[in-house]
Amino acid sequence: MAPAASASTVGVAPPSLRCGACVLTATVACRMHARGKFPARRLLHGQAQVRNRVATTWSLKAGLWDSLRSGFLKGNNSTETVEPPPTPFEEEEPLPEELVLLERTLADGSTEQIIFSSAGDVDVYDLQALCDKVGWPRRPLTKIAASLRNSYLVATLHSIIRSPQAEGEESKQLIGMARATSDHAFNATIWDVLVDPSYQGQGLGKALMEKVIRTLLQRDISNITLFADNKVVDFYKNLGFEADPQGIKGMFWYPRF
Template sequence: SHTPFFLSQRQALTPCMLRSFPSSLFTSGVQRRRLTSLKANFWDSIKSGLLKNNPIPVIDPVSELPEEKQEEEESEPKEIVLIEKEQPDGTIVKILFSSGGYVDVHDLQKLCDKVGWPRRPTTKVAAALRNSYMVASLHLLTHPPNSDGEEQRELIGMARATSDHVFNATIWDVLVDPRYQGQGLGKALVEQMVRALLRKEIANITLFADAQ
């Protein structure tokens, strides 16, 4: 079994976990601007001291991605149809992988119930998703025959990744609806997520899971 999406008390108290939830999420826009200004001034003061006493060049912190890099990320595929079948009654069924779409917190709570994972406060779940580098999902799309309406959409799988945005990423909380387990969807979810991370030039990727 995989590690639950909602961390155990032991894991939640570790410093590395606390660092994954930046304090800026809990500050207002004005406060965030003040913090940014303070950080910039603090860096400038340190930099000036280093330049006086250290012959080694000091590199400014990167604040934004280059325009070319941003364009590359925008052009990356966000959705991939993994499976598409037509039922005897004409219903079209698809399983869609997404690495950049929105995941509804309440749908995720329902999926955790099906898998047997304990619930946690919705606000904390939303914060965990928001602070993840990547949130990937599997949705079941059902389009009835002779229907011009929208496809029915159901969340059947999810995984997320944290990252330093440059070198390393860790995939957490891989879960698949029990009704669709045993079909290789969990493996496909992880593989597609790894490919998406590699396209972002993140080459050191690990998967966190229970030993059981």
């Protein structure tokens, strides 16, 4: 048997005859050229197959996308309808509540009813007059109207007086209000709780707040917060509110002018 040729006896193809598929060193010849075989056609054929597979893949993807857009997924021998995503459930707005909290006869023989309502029936001028009575600073009427319009709940107390001498006639006066903002799901914050000073001390403020809280609970909102001045903290504590529960610290940002 002839001895194996050493690396020094193997001929090296000239650079002009080296094919691009081989990586040659100074002592290794392009065996493909030595055998008279050229891989160019095979390489081109392989590249064409790759291009065909890529084109087929994109065609399949495009076909799937078109089927999804048309609302169908096509299997082997079946067609399955793809239902559109469900639209968000639109919860019906709860009906406003109105009830008589108190009914009494006045000294002049006229009758007065104190009516609670969650219908948000508030005249901005009446509200401004009520704010004046409790000593709140005046706010622009346009902002008052916007705050009422953007509130989740606006509850009011009205005094309706009917005189026996003027049948069918009545006077209506706003004597209390509270409003709440909410995310309509979990949380609500109560704002602007006020009662006419001439009607304070009769339990109307407590009744107003209890009705507001009950209305929010009926709407499945149980995380209820509010902000209170120091002089009315005890009033809200008696209603079940806690100051700084579980060490939670509220933070405020105020403009610095």
